[in-house]
Amino acid sequence: MRRKTVSRFAGLLATLGVAAASLMSGAPAFAQPVAGEGEPPMIGAPYNWGMNLQPAAGPIKDAIHDFNSLVLWLMIIITAFVGILLAWVAFRFRASANPVPSRTSHHTLLEIAWTVVPVLILLVIAIPSFRLMYYEDRAPDATLTVNVTGRQWYWHYAYPDQGNFGFDSYPVQEADLKPGQLRNLDVDEPMVIPVGQDIRIITTGEDVIHSFFVPSLGVQKYTIPGRTLETWLRADRPGTYYGQCNQICGQNHWLMPIVVKAVPQAEFESWTASARQRFAAEGPVSPAPVPTKVADAAAATLAR
Structure with missing residues (x-):
């Protein structure tokens, strides 16, 4: 029984x-x-x-x-x-x-087992963990480089391999959302990449530490002022991939969404040709401590 x-x-x-x-x-x-x-x-x-x-x-x-x-x-x-x-x-x-309990104080074989087994378990975890860390570190044969700069509180993307143009990416305010856009996640200018290509990401920060984090692509890298860090990503299928800064970087930290749009190669080439003209015509952007688009979005939220 x-x-x-x-x-x-x-x-x-x-x-x-x-x-x-x-x-x-x-x-x-x-x-x-x-x-x-x-x-x-x-x-x-x-x-x-x-x-x-x-x-x-x-x-x-x-x-x-x-x-x-x-x-x-x-x-x-x-x-x-x-x-x-x-x-x-x-x-x-x-x-x-057991009315008369055992008075056994130690057991040599058992003590060896509960020391060795946890060590073996940690090795089973550590080896693939280190392999994954090295795999995520960098792409030796990347076909495209995108420079990512974290700013309070928006992102700046630059394409040095495609004519050295760059642009700022701001969140779409709730009042301006179009059908299908996600609140607090969509932006006015997404980072566009070609499908199936290894993309080198070079990150840096302009003011404080931010974090470039896109879960569905498995990428996260800090953007640290005065330092450049490298990682990479690849999207194997067309789509739109959302992320956010997950480093507490200030009062408007929640206003730093990331959108990575993966498109076929032909569409990417068409976009880069258009972007070179569009962002060159706008001229260089001088970042303000709190950009107008970000300040307006924060004020509208606080007013609610």
């Missing part, structure tokens, strides 16, 4: 573990739909009732998903093992079954 009770309890823990893994690993019923043949472009943004990382739009995010799944399964196995062990100890060594 006792064995049946313990067996049922262990089975219940295992079932709960498998159910949790299914939910956390991004089952299709809980995931954002992605673009496929004949479907609209992918939208990389937060979605209602999301229970997992945002769907991957490129190889970096794919690698992050794999690492996340590895750590998740290790956590489930460890949690289930500890739960079953605690239940067995509580049942097996309860006072009614």
